[in-house]
Amino acid sequence: MTSRLEALCMEKGLKMTGQRRVISQVLSEADDHPDVEEVHRRAVQIDPRISIATVYRTMRLLEDAQVIERVDLGDGRARYEEATADHHHHLIDTRTGRIIEFASPELEAMKERIAHELGYKIVGHRLEIYGVPLDDAGDDAQDEEERP
Amino acid sequence: MTSRLEALCMEKGLKMTGQRRVISQVLSEADDHPDVEEVHRRAVQIDPRISIATVYRTMRLLEDAQVIERVDLGDGRARYEEATADHHHHLIDTRTGRIIEFASPELEAMKERIAHELGYKIVGHRLEIYGVPLDDAGDDAQDEEERP
DNA sequence: ATCATACTGAAAACCGTTCGCAATCCCAGA
DNA sequence: TCTGGGATTGCGAACGGTTTTCAGTATGAT
Numbered sequence: 001m002t003s004r005l006e007a008l009c010m011e012k013g014l015k016m017t018g019q020r021r022v023i024s025q026v027l028s029e030a031d032d033h034p035d036v037e038e039v040h041r042r043a044v045q046i047d048p049r050i051s052i053a054t055v056y057r058t059m060r061l062l063e064d065a066q067v068i069e070r071v072d073l074g075d076g077r078a079r080y081e082e083a084t085a086d087h088h089h090h091l092i093d094t095r096t097g098r099i100i101e102f103a104s105p106e107l108e109a110m111k112e113r114i115a116h117e118l119g120y121k122i123v124g125h126r127l128e129i130y131g132v133p134l135d136d137a138g139d140d141a142q143d144e145e146e147r148p
Numbered sequence: 149m150t151s152r153l154e155a156l157c158m159e160k161g162l163k164m165t166g167q168r169r170v171i172s173q174v175l176s177e178a179d180d181h182p183d184v185e186e187v188h189r190r191a192v193q194i195d196p197r198i199s200i201a202t203v204y205r206t207m208r209l210l211e212d213a214q215v216i217e218r219v220d221l222g223d224g225r226a227r228y229e230e231a232t233a234d235h236h237h238h239l240i241d242t243r244t245g246r247i248i249e250f251a252s253p254e255l256e257a258m259k260e261r262i263a264h265e266l267g268y269k270i271v272g273h274r275l276e277i278y279g280v281p282l283d284d285a286g287d288d289a290q291d292e293e294e295r296p
Numbered sequence: 297a298t299c300a301t302a303c304t305g306a307a308a309a310c311c312g313t314t315c316g317c318a319a320t321c322c323c324a325g326a
Numbered sequence: 327t328c329t330g331g332g333a334t335t336g337c338g339a340a341c342g343g344t345t346t347t348c349a350g351t352a353t354g355a356t
Binding site for chain 1: 334
């Protein structure tokens, strides 16, 4: 069965090897933001003969083909998500590591305006919010020592 | 002569060694966002016997003491700036690498609101805008291939 | 001045990522 | 369907930024 991303790859004219098929499948099924190691872990479960180097190479390939997008969440390793048309950003739950995506047209407009005021045209941007759930934010939220 | 940051370090009760004094001086005089290697380069000019390991250690120390702040501009290495009371963000000129700081109370409020709507309390956040100058944005700005 | 303690330099270890190379695979063309 | 040759792979080595180890040194409280 050909996965969503595999179809996309073929559309883009990428040579479809067994490894790329497996990685595409893994990424199609992922609903989180896995890093390379995690993608490899999942890929190996489908076909044990996939090396981490190939995962690295394939992620870069898919990124260049704009099939996936790299997300730098400041934890020192690259994470990935499927490429989407709309710009969105991430709220990271510092307690659990959960990542919540959100979009805000107003925010986009405001950034656009700020850049313009500074004499610049935006070619890219990223916003990350680190937070703790409101309900249990009372205890150690104040001196939560994060190194984002 | 004791530099601004050196005074701050003493206030915080940090043991002031020769190396820390020099690094504090370098950071006090910096008006840009140097990475560790750059700080080391400048420090060595004042006292050649400072090792890069000490710079790494001192930067971490000063960061933990909230004397300086680490800025991750997505270029794979840590950059630093003096800690400030107000939250500000960075606009990076992708042509020249120039970094422009800016602050926007409205932006802060909007982020606060967004996080709140998602049920979160903000403990940290960062926004980076990558852009090109408006005046010469016409040529290759469209397909500027950045990997931020 | 003394001394325990914290700090330093140098080199090795680390971690995520990329590269070099020989072996292997994919697929356009026959 | 078979084949040839460029693209892709696995492995291990290399890489760049950062941290650590360890023996030697400097600091500042006494």
